Amino acid sequence: MGWLKKLGKLMIFGALIALTVVLAFYLYVKDDLPSEESIRDVRFQIPMKVYTADGQLISQFGEKRRNPVLYSEIPQQLKDAIIATEDSRFYEHFGIDPIGLIRSVVVVVSTGTKAQGASTITMQLARNVFLSLDKRWMRKIKEAYIALHIEQIMTKEEILTLYLNKIPFGNRAYGIGAAAQVYYGKDIGELNLPQLAMLAGLPKAPSRYNPIRNPERAKFRRNVVLGRMLAVGAIDQATYEEAKAAPVTAKFHGAKITASAPYVAEQVRLEMIEKFGEEQAYTSGFKVYTTIDADAQVAARQAVRENLHAYDERHGYRGPSRYLWDIEKADATDVNSLSWDMDKIEDYLKKIRDYGELTPAVVTNVTDESIYVQRKGKVFDVVHWDGLKWARPYIDDDKQGPPPQTAHDILKEGAFIWLKPQSDGSFKLSQRPIVSGSLVAMNPQNGDILALVGGYDFAYNQYNRVIQAERQIGSNVKPFVYSGAIENGMTLATLVNDAPITKWERNMVWRPKNSPETYNGPTRVRRGLAESKNVMAVRVMRTLGIDATIDYLTRFGFDKNNLPANESLSLGSASLTPLSVVRGMSTFANGGFLVEPQLIDYVEDTAGNKVFQTTRLVANLEQKELDNQSLNTLPLNSDNPVKFELPAPRVISEQNAFLITDAMNSTIWGGGNWARGNGWNGTAWRAQVLKRRDFSGKTGTTNQSIDTWFSGFNAHIAATTWVGFDAPGRPLGRTSFNSNLTDAEQETGAEAGAVTALPAWVRFMQDYKDKVPLTYREIPEGVISVRIDRKTGLLSRKTDHTTRFEYFIKGTEPTKYVDEFEPQTIDEEKDMIEEEEGLF
Structure with a gap:
């Protein structure tokens, strides 16, 4: 009995020692333990998501991909798999599993290495949320204490839910919801048992058992999970055998992008960082709803790409990117000695990503009127003559070689090329465009940007030409110059001399020229703007003066520093961004108001509360009384549904905007009577194909065609396109006739x-006009219409093809009839100067 008493005393003493150690450790680490409030308020690092106005996903930003799920949304089989594999006594223990702990101690004593299997789900949660991942003993002690604390304040369901939403699953997927999307592209509830078991096996070592990089190792781990489920009775033998035999179906899935707009996404990212800071923007789970219309964005991207390909093709084919082999250099006795087999070609193509809509391919055979190619996935296609005949050689930007007669003139076997898919499913030989372009469209009534395409392919070039590129705008400036002249008393019927100009200044001569170099003499303002007569624009600006013109142009939002103080301003020497140009054009479209472009409509937090709401400047909006709340940033957690709107400032009169808009309508539809011999086209006559009389517009071309523009609008949409080389100063060149193609x-x-x-x-x-309401321009109060003589701009009593109705601001209409007085022409050039220069 004596030894039993000694043993009992020893056990009591040991228990006291253990209790003392536990208490001592608790006192040592208690200041580092999280509070109940912090445990309850665990925040997920959820990425920022960017959406179109109608809720389609554009992009997401954040290092950790996370998609939190509720306990009720977690499949029972996944719960069973996780518990069977990671912590089979999860529902029995109090945060620490004594059996697992004893097993871990035995391993340490017997092997001298730190245990790997003692952590419960609760302890893993404690480590992932509050501690580091090192294997120091003090970390394990803190982990145990935090686990005990978590078990006291949270239910088992809450613990399991938080655990499955926090732990890493590899490939930057954090939480089971994100893992389901990344590996299978599905919601967690859509996965089958083998897929759920695969995910359940990842927490042990996400990198080692990654099913994308290590499918065999991942399959082994998945089957271990299935075996554990079988052992604890979660599944039966038949289910186990069927799931074990299932193939690995995991592959990488990015975010479910349904509206690709990378240039938009990048600009939104920058604005969100500016508003909220980098850390909060990336981790707070913000949902950013933009003003982008998904259909408009698709149409804009396709329009830019198709247009750049059209330019590139008419300037000639620059040849294949490279030749992988040269059959002509092969041994005459073995013509295949240098050629690649399909496996080698496949290995090469897999390393090449698509460029926009272009797909890479390798030419395997050439006939007279076709080429045979291999694409990714060991897919073989034939490109017929219709997809090849355009490819005459590129010599330089101004010259092209002779049209090809056979496919042999274009390519030979071994060529690495790019193919462009056609609407009928066939392919066309193509190439990566070397020219750049952009398109931006906005609602002129409130500044909402509907579409923004800053280049051909953001993945290859992130330079956003809509916002960052300041380029000379050419004749796109003329509507603003003419608007200033209208305000200064000129009318659309005023005659301006369309004749050459010579100006001497500091022993230098400036001779602006029309393009083409044709001159009509005295010409009405409407026609001069529609036909984009350069010399008329110079003379029109002279009626206002350089300084007054610059001041007037700042009304449209243009920076005065970007407006050169000389007469070249009237021809478009100012360097502006497409975004600033479309904003200025919107002033004509909306009746004279300056709106502010914006991409972000509002921002929500994870609970659906609005944390930011854009304040819009709205045209024709009556002044509203607003409270003292900030107009730019709502308080966090606000659910205020108000859309802040302020009246946009009026910068030109409604009458002025109407007259310029109507004159720009003639840029598309021209004037006169072709059957009677006095018909004429505006520079944008190609837009007549839209069969929409409500659109107005203006072309723009700089010297040597370095920058080219078009801006067009009605009351509901304004859009500006630009095409040029990124390297300033490189002309766009010219093209000759290709006899392989028709005129059309x-x-x-x-x-x-x-x-x-x-x-x-x-x-x-063409792709988007059906969503743009047809607009009938209402004649504003103060504008009248009178019949004038087309040649002189004076009143006419005739009603034939020599006359037309013209709009005037009341009080500026002509008062004399054509048969009573000779018209006066705005032309301050002295005849003696013109004669000395031999211009006539």
Whole structure:
């Protein structure tokens, strides 16, 4: 009995020692333990998601992909798999599993290594949320104490839910919801047992058992999970055998992008960081709803790409990217000695990502009128002559070689090429465009940006030409110059001399020229704007003066520092961004108001509360009384549904905006009577294909066609396109006739706004115009219409083709009839100067 008493005393003493140690450790680490409030308020690092106005996902930003799920949304089989594998006594223990702990101690004593299997689900949660991942003993002690604390304040369901939403699953997926999307592209409730078991096996070592990088190892781990489920009775033998035999179906799935707009996403990212800071923007789970219309964005992207390909193709084929082998150098006795087999070609192609809509391919055979190619996935196609005949050689930006007669003139076997898919499922030989372009569309009534495409492919070039590129705007400036002249008393019927100009200044001569170099003499303002007569624009600006013109142009939001203080301003020497141009054009579209472009409509937090709401400047909006609440940032957790709106400032009169808009309508539809011999086209006549009389617009071309533009609008949409080389100063060149193509299939001659930029706008509107309401321009109060003589701009008593009705601001209409007085022409050039220069 004596030894029993000694043993009992020893056990009591040991228990006291253990209790003392436990208490001592608790006192040592208690200041580092999280409070109940912090445990309850565990925040997920949820990425920021960017959406279109109608809720389609554009992009997401954040290092950790996370999609939190509720306990009720977690499949029972997944719960069973996790518990069977990670912590089979989860529902029995109090945060620490004594049996597992004893087993871990035995391993340490017997092997001298730190145990790996003592952590319960609760302890793993404690480590992942509050501690580091090192294997120090003090961390394990803190982990145990935090686990005990968690078990006291949370239910088992809450613990399991938080655990499954916090732990890493590899590939930057945190939480089971994100893992289901990343590995299978599905919601967690859509996965089958083998897939759930695969995910349940990942927490042990996400990198080691990653099913994308290590499918065999991942399959082994999945089957271990299934075996544990079988052992604890979660599944029966038949289910186990069926699931064990299932193939590995995991592959990488990015975010479910349903509205690709990377240039938009990047700009939103920058604005969100500016508003909320980088850490909060990336981890707070913000949902950013933009002003982008998904249909408009798709149409804009396609329009830009198609237009750049059209330019690139008419300037000639620059040849294949490279030749993988050269059959002509092969041994005559073994013509296949240098050629690649399909496996080698496949290995090469897998390393090449698509470029926009272009897909890489390798030419395997060439006949007279076709080429045979291999694409990714060991897919074989034939490109027929219709997809090849355009490819005459590129010599330089101004010259093209002779049209090809056979496919042998274009390519040979071994060529690495790019193919462009066609609407009928076939492919066309193509190439990566070397020219750049952009398109931005906005609602002129409130500044909402509906579509924004800053280049061909954001993945290859992140430079956003809509917002960052300041380029000379050419004749896109003329509507603003003419608007200033209208305000200064000029009318659409005023005659301006369309004749050459010579100006001497500091022993230098400036001779602006029309393009083309044709001159009509005295010409009405309407026609001068519609036909984009350069010399008339100079003379029109002279009526206002350089300084007054600059001050007037700042009304449209243009920075005075970007407006050169010389007469070249009237021809578009100012360097502006497409976004600033479309904003200025919107002033004509909305009746004279300056709106503010914006991409972000509002921002929600994870609970659906609005944390930011954009304040819009709205045209024709009556002044509203607003409270003292900030107009730019709502308080966090606010559910205020108000859309803040303020009246946009009026910068030109409604009458002025109407007259310029109507004159720009003639840019598309021209005037006169073709049957009677006095018909004429505006520079944007190609837009007539839209069959919409409510659109107005203006082309723009700079010297040597370095920059080309088109801006077009009605009351509901304004859009600006630009095409040019990123390297300033490189002309866009010209093209000659390709006899392999019909007239309808090509453009020839010098590149210009009407040829190079306008087609992108037309293509965009062809796809999107059905969503743009037809607008009937209402004649504003103070504008009258009188019949004038087309030649002189004076009143006419005739009603034939020599006359037309013209709009005037009341009080500025002509008072004399054509048969009573000779018209006066605005032309301050002295005849003696023109004669000395030999211009006439």
